[in-house]
Amino acid sequence: MAWRYIFWENINWVAGGFFLAKRQVMMDFVLQYQRAVELFLRLNQSQVEQHVLYSIYTDEGREIVKPTIELQPIQSGWFDLGFNSLVPVNYSALSQRLEFMSTFQNVQ
Numbered sequence: 001m002a003w004r005y006i007f008w009e010n011i012n013w014v015a016g017g018f019f020l021a022k023r024q025v026m027m028d029f030v031l032q033y034q035r036a037v038e039l040f041l042r043l044n045q046s047q048v049e050q051h052v053l054y055s056i057y058t059d060e061g062r063e064i065v066k067p068t069i070e071l072q073p074i075q076s077g078w079f080d081l082g083f084n085s086l087v088p089v090n091y092s093a094l095s096q097r098l099e100f101m102s103t104f105q106n107v108q
């Protein structure tokens with residue numbers, strides 16, 4: 001698909017709301033994204049982050065942006081990354097921490 005078509009037809013692939021990465025990977029991704037935004041702005045095509053993100057990873061977009069960071073989208077639903085990021089809570093450890101914190105509140 002041509003990147004222009006993504007902008008003209010308002011086609012979305014991935015939203016820009018939630019990303020997880022190691023620090024250096026995220027910094028590299030941000031620089032890559034900024035380059036893409038500036039490029040598409042110069043071409044009078046930039047509208048929203050979804051269009052920019054999708055356009056980067058098309059065949060044409062890869063030729064002009066030359067991305068070095070790839071996305072790994074989760075395929076099954078809107079909130080899967082958030083749900084998959086949850087850590088089970090150890091309630092006994094949580095209650096011990098809350099008790100410990102409450103002792104400091106009573107001291108003041």
